[in-house]
Every structure is written in C-alpha cells, then in structure tokens.
Amino acid sequence: TLQDGEYVLVSKVTYRLGQPQHGDIIVFKYPGEPPQDLIKRIIGLPGDSVQVNGSNVYVNGQPLAEPYIAAAPMYQGQWQVPEGFLFVLGDNRNDSSDSHSWGLLPRENVIGKALLIYWPPPEWNIISHYEIAVAAPTASAP
Template identity: 35%
Template structure:
C-alpha cells in the first residue's frame, strides 16, 4: 500500500546553480571600475562600460531567467515527480507533473481535482490524491462504489469515476489505520475534503487518516509533462 508521496524536481537546485553561473559571468566580463591614485590613495573612481557585450547579454538573460523561475516556483507553478503507484492509471511511476499553486486563491477545490497537499500527519511531506468529497458532503461506500449526498434534495448519488483502478472495499475508515471505527458514512466539515487515490486497492488516503483540511492543500495538478509518451492534461 502506498501513500503516493510526491517529490520536488531538480528545479530548486538548478536555480541555485544558475545564480552561481550568473555571478561568475559578471566577474569574468571585465573590470567595471577604474581609478587613479596618488601617494597610494585613490583620488577618483570612474565607472567603465561593462565588458564583452555578448557576456553582458548572456548574463542578463540568465539573471532574468533565474528571477522568473523563482517567481513561478514560489507563487504560481511547481514541478513534482511521482514515485509510487497509488494514482494509477492516471499517474504512473516516473511521471513528472506541473502543479498550479495559484488557482485555489480564486476558486475552491472541486470534486475530481487531483491535488498536491501536505500530509496532515507529517506536513513536511507532499502527497497527491483526487478530491472525491467537498465540504458538507456526506459519503458512503457501497457495493464497491462511492456515493455522495450533497444535501441538495437528491439523496445519495453514485459518483461516476472512469479513472479509478480497482474496486473500493465497503466502509469509509478501516480498523487498524485510524483512531475511528469503521464508519457507515461520513459527513465533511466546512473546511474538509475527502481524498482518495485512483488505485483504490493500493492507496492510503482519507479512508485511513480521515478528511483533509483545506489549509493543507498546496495546489492542483494540471499536466503531465514527462515522459512525452504520457504527456496529458489532468481533469
């Protein structure tokens, strides 16, 4: 059974390397200062034009690229690597994905979204699952399928999940994995989401450790960009 921890790519380390290269390029581009001295003391300091224009242009390009990379990673997008199988067949081991960290500032997470979040029991680790229940929903699992009552007068409705792999065992929370007993149904609080892996028989998710608080959600997975043969957008 896997919890589908996701790992950050080499982006952070590459940004640091680019910063070092930019510094070296500046240092090798020629002396930026010139001065005259009398009796061992500098009388004037004159700014000279920056050295080789090719080096200057390359340095500016590197610096701009580094700044943009830092801004994108900090506020908008982040790349992750999939190391395990709990989201098969949607995400496979070795897939690399892009996560939109900005979208939930404008719209709330929705049922069906694939999200990266801080694992509540160990917030230093990032996990990835699919949202199957939203705040206020009542959930139950019967006959191997997920049913949701959104309290809109329609009662429990079986959720169509064409992306899942494997039958779901009945019951929300299993003994031995949670402080709660096996539940017939579960109603989510105003800031709670229920998340599950698409590989239902090989995923440790909200069935085991309970609902996910909204504050732990980092962003929405939007695209698989590597390998090219599996490149796709995520619904």
C-alpha cells in the same frame, strides 16, 4: 491515473481564484507523519456526506460514475465533511493512502491543482479532471 516517476505541473494560483471542485486532482501536504506531498482526487467538499459501500462511492446519497479507477473499493465507511476540510481518494482505491485510511484533509494542506504530466516526455499529457456530478447536501443524505 498517474504512475511512479511522472512529474506533474501544479497550479498554486487556481484555488486563490476559486474553490476546489469535486473531481479535481490536487497535490497536498500529507497531514500525518512522515511529511510528504501526495496527489489525490477530491471526492467530498465541505457539507458533503461520503459513503463507501463495497464497490460503490456515494456522495450525498448519489453513486459516483468513476471510469478512472483501477478497481472498485473493497472497504466501507462513512464520512461527513466539515467546513475547512476535503475528502480525497486515490484512483487506485485499494492501494492508496487517502481519506479512507487517515481521515479528512485540512483545506490549508492543499498546495494546488495538478494540471499536466510533463515528465517523462513520452507521457506528456493534460491531466483529466472528471466532473463528478454530485447532488447538493441534504439533511437526509447518508
């Protein structure tokens, strides 16, 4: 989880060579107003069904193990991620402007993958991209 005032090195090349993955932390152009860059974690990819039900997040019917979140979400919702879009959430689930509040993120808004915190120097660290094990989407997924 990142803190205010930390500076992050972002790779703009990563997604030219490959596709975004579940758990990647990305920087993107906020699709609303005012225009700004945000940083969030990818939870849902095209074809995925994402459900937030009280304290759990499910992708394609499977609950996610999320050791990185500050607190379990206190909201509910269900989203189907179409081609060309991503579903992103902040690690501070209950105080984050993300897909649960403003909708799906257009893929073209992605700037790149966050790699490391480089400022302030005492906080220098490689950013952990937890691998989120997600079942393939099926017709019966919630």
